[in-house]
Amino acid sequence: MITPAPAPASPDRPAATPDPAHAGLLARLSAEAVGTFFVVVAGLGVPLFTIPQSNPLSASLAAGLALTAAMLAFGYLSGGHFNPAVTAGHAIAGRLRPADAAAYVGAQLVGALLAGVTLFAILRTVPNIADTRTAFDTVTAGFGENSIIQVPLAGVLLIEVLGAALLVAVFLGTTAARNPSRLAAPFAVGLTMAVLLQLGQAPGNTPFNPARATASALFSSPDALGQLWLFWVAPLAGAALAGLVFRGVALLTPAAAAADSQADAADAVDEDTDGSLPGESGAGAGAPADKTRTAAPSRGTAPAGPTAGEDEARDFFDRRGE
Known part of the structure; x- marks a missing residue:
């Protein structure tokens, strides 16, 4: 029995992201x-709810720890993006199908808006806060007059593009199967x-996350x-830059190129009847997609062993769930 590995990543074929439980799109x-x-x-x-003088933990570090915890808790199911920019970077790099990426962004916006509504409702119960929108202004991204140090549009734009590109690059690099x-x-x-x-923080409360920027802007001053448009355009541009770089690196990597040459031979066993890749949980995909076939090895040759391309097609968080 020869059990083919998932199809390798290529520019035309997003990397399969099999999960041990084959989580569906809804999950x-x-x-x-x-x-x-x-x-x-x-x-x-x-x-919003911390007195700066009595808080040894900065807001930025708290947000970073929350992201780490969320990735550890839920990343094995979805990949742990929680950010439209990260999702866009994955789609451009070929690690996520465009349709799934759009669905991810929608889910992220729902979660962010629910968080904004929750915080707004809590602020309304605080008697010392007369204007809830003014309170949200202190944590909302902005430029020019809405920047703490009056950084103009161009400066905040560059910071957002650079920050989003670095964030997506770290995400793509550290979650690569061969890392x-x-x-x-x-x-x-x-x-x-x-x-x-x-x-x-000082230039403009830049969040490097369009979903978070939307949640705060909706409850702030007009x-x-x-x-808000800047905090969608800039991080998505940075994510696209990082995604294109990783897509190009995949083409230039000898192991990836060798794996790409084997993709066509594995198509018959790697694709589901609905055309989806193994382990991808698109609409209607709920059963395990791994398939096996019986093949007699050629005389004088041993069954093919694992290749470097197999590792490239595996997702970091799927390995955690094993």
Whole structure:
């Protein structure tokens, strides 16, 4: 019996992300919504309800720790994006199908908006806060007059693009199957987020997360909502930059190129009847997609062993769930 490995990643074929339980799309979207809810509640709630003089834990570090915890708790189901920029980077890098990426973004927005509503409702119960929108202004991303140090649009744009590109690059790099330190990916991503939030706090409360930016802008003053477009365009541009770089690296990597040459031979056993890749849980995919076939090895040759391309097609969080 020869059990083919999942199809390797290539520019035209997103990397399969098999899960031990073959989680369906609904389970993955639920994980993204819940994880984003936690990340946004921590990222906005800590600075909203904390007295700076008595808090030894900075808001940026709290947000980074929350991201690490969310990735550890829910990442095995969905990959632990919790950020439209990270999802866009995965799609552009070829690790996630565009349709699934769009669904992920929708789930992330739902989780972020629920977090915003929750924090807004809590603020309404505080008697010393007369204007809830003014309180949200202190944690909402902005530029120009809405920036603590009056950084103009161009400066905040560059910070957001750079920060999102670095965040997505760290995520893609640390979760790569061939990275020996991939088990520490949640900590690397969480610490990266903490550092970036600290960097962007004074220039404009830059979140490097369009979902979090939307949740805070909707409950802030109208000026913040008018500037929201920047905190979608800039992080998505940075994510696209990082995704394209990793896509190019995959093409130039000898192991990936060798694996790509074997993809066509494995298509008959790697694809489901509905055309989805093994382990991908698109609409209607709920049963395990791994298939086996009986093949007689050629005379004088041994069955093919694992290749480097097999590792590239495996996702970091799926290994955690084994």
